[in-house]
Amino acid sequence: MQQTVERDSALSTEGDAIEPLTDAVNVIRRRLNRVLRGKEEAIELVLACLLARGHLLLEDKPGLGKTTLAKALAQSIGGTFARVQCTPDLLPGDVTGFNVYNQRTQQFEFRSGPVFSDVLLADEINRATPRTQSSLLEAMAERQVTVDTVQHTLSRRFFVIATQNPVDEHGTYPLPEAQLDRFAMKLSLGYPGREDERLMLQDALITSDESSVADEEPVLEAGQLDALQHAVAQIHVDAKIHDYLLDVGEATRRHKQVILGISPRGLLTWQRIAQAHAFLEGRQFVVPDDLQQTARPVLSVRLGVEHGNALPIVAELLEEVPVPAYQAPARS
Structure with missing residues (x-):
């Protein structure tokens, strides 16, 4: 596999509607490689997972840039970002949303949960109980959730990045096969190389990770990710x-x-x-x-x-x- 950050000649697709988007994919590639240095191969697989309408499981140690990667990806595609810290007391409604009674209108109103985002980071998913883990099953497979017999449609761009710590297994609930099969792939980022960590330290003197991600302009406009995903399906x-x-x-x-x-x-x-x-x-x-x-x-x-x-x-x-x-x- 070619380990290049930018492929000027890549992504040549048939159709005038797709060609303008090929440069945008290269911009996203460069941006993600900037926030996650030295992980070009992993970035290619993350992009492949997104373009294939899949979901991603990251099994790695804490502090390796998983949250930063998810935020940068959401910002690049012009999508909303939500994060769920999975714990044993997390309830399914905390993920999908729930109905509350409005005394003024005397009607139940739906309060949407974090799954109603474009990119959802489910941090340490194996610390959530099986009941809460299963609440993500319908969302990941069907891009919809059912609350009190009412179906609610999620974003067409809905993309889950779930993490789990392979070292600390105390208080965890291993994901069942049915849940694992909803993930398109599993990656382990690993530690960056010494020079990549040096550049990361130097960058931190100029600007914080949070501001560098949050201040970036979206690369894709509404509907463009759909067009790219459709092009992938025609390969x-x-x-x-x-x-x-x-x-x-x-x-x-x-x-x-x-x-x-x-x-x-x-x-x-x-x-x-x-x-x-x-x-x-x-x-x-x-x-x-x-x-x-x-x-x-x-x-x-x-x-x-x-x-x-x-x-x-x-x-x-x-x-x-x-x-x-x-x-x-x-x-x-």
């Missing part, structure tokens, strides 16, 4: 790519250390993530490399394995399953 996927997807999917279900292989919904998610990856690489078609570069974050969140770490198994499967010989389609 060509060849029959050979489908066969490769199916081969890897079947291999996950046969592996002796895998208790739960990838589901059909997981294959659909992986295909869309691969389309988004191809789009960010400036192609109109998916190649096997798009699947291989996104396999670890996509499969690691949805494979049930005996010892909890799916990454070695994913690497093994990618080595074992034959990669198809693929020739790029001719331009029409």
Whole structure:
């Protein structure tokens, strides 16, 4: 995978309506790489997750820039940002919203919760109880919530970034498989390199993280993210790519250390993530490399394995399953 922050020639898409947006994606890419230094590959995957209409699970230690990343992303797409600190006493209504009785009008009024935002940061999601975790299930899958039998539609741009701490497991409730499968991918940012941390310290002398994010102008206007996501959905996927997807999917279900292989919904998610990856690489078609570069974050969140770490198994499967010989389609 090419580790470049800016691709001037990338994102060439058919249609006059999409071409003006390709520069905007590069601006967002540069902005996110500025607030999260030294994590170019992770930024590409975050953007792919957003463009694929997925949701993101970040499993990492505290203080590595997860909140800053979420705020910068929301600001860049011109969306609203909300944050929920998940604790054992957090109630489902604290997330979705609830009805209150107005004595003046003698009617119940709906008070919307933080899910009625464009980018929701669910911090330490595994500290919330299963009941509260499940309140996010409908929101993530259907982009709607039901409160007292009434359905409320969420933003079309609704994007969840959930975090969990892999070190401190006291007082946590592991996410069930049904909830994990709603996330398109799982990432771990890790510590930045020494020189990247040096630049971060130098930047802090000029301006605070909060002001540098909050003062930025939105990059995208209303409807433009929808247009980009629609363009991603039109990326060509060849029959050979489908066969490769199916081969890897079947291999996950046969592996002796895998208790739960990838589901059909997981294959659909992986295909869309691969389309988004191809789009960010400036192609109109998916190649096997798009699947291989996104396999670890996509499969690691949805494979049930005996010892909890799916990454070695994913690497093994990618080595074992034959990669198809693929020739790029001719331009029409």
